[in-house]
Amino acid sequence: MHLETLLTYISLTIIGLLPIMNPPAAATVLLGLSKGREKNYIVSQAKTTGIYLFIALCLTFFIGASILELFSISIPSLRLGGGIIIVAIGFNMLFPRQESSSTSLGQDSIALVPLTIPSLCGPGSMAMIISLAAQIATNEDHVSMFSVYGGVVVGLGLVTLIANFTLTMAYPLLKALGQNGINAFTRIMGFLLICMGVQFFTLGIEEIVLEIHQLL
Secondary structure, eight states: OOHHHHHHHHHHHHHHHHHHHOHHHHHHHHHHTOTTOOHHHHHHHHHHHHHHHHHHHHHHHHHHHHHHHHTTOOHHHHHHHHHHHHHHHHHHHHSOOOOOHHHHTOOOOOIIIIIIIIIISOHHHHHHHHHHHHHHHTOOOGGGHHHHHHHHHHHHHHHHHHHHHHHHTHHHHHHHHHHHHHHHHHHHHHHHHHHHHHHHHHHHHHHHHHHHHHHO
16 A cells, blocks of 8 residues: 555545535534434434435445436536525525424434535535546556545545534534524525525536537
8 A cells, every 4th residue: 555645645535525515514504404402413413414424425436427427417417406405405594484393303314415415415525526536547557546545535534524523513503602693693504505506506507508518
């Protein structure tokens, strides 16, 4: 195993993925959807999200491109779909519906959707990971391939740990802000999520337009 190659790809994975993933934004989604919940629920959702996230990132890295190709899904289409979902989540956070206490205190899970997909492992993260996998596949140095793939997987694991830690810090923030602070914070982050979703949507439109223009 080439230690230098291993460390290089660990660093590249973390540096390239963390800004796109934006764990604090996912933590705000967890806060917004956990109003009225106990600490155990929030912590359990954070831990479960960590498991789902690592699995989703590894699946995206190893077979993401094949899945998209199997269903004829392009990266722009992935951005469009993810943008629509993020806008819907942001809209619900900005204009929350009145729910009964029994519904509010239910045990439904939010770990897979929306925390893992599309908040953490969204269109941007998937596009970056699939691009990295495609670049690695062209590498002809088969001797160091184990170090390359090992570095990426370790990097994905470290990114997952950072995201998991960020989500677990949501409960102390919840206690510090109080219910009124959380309500205001949730609406602000809902608006920002809508902006992020629209950005994903417009990027997808731009990429589709460019693809059409290149075909003409």
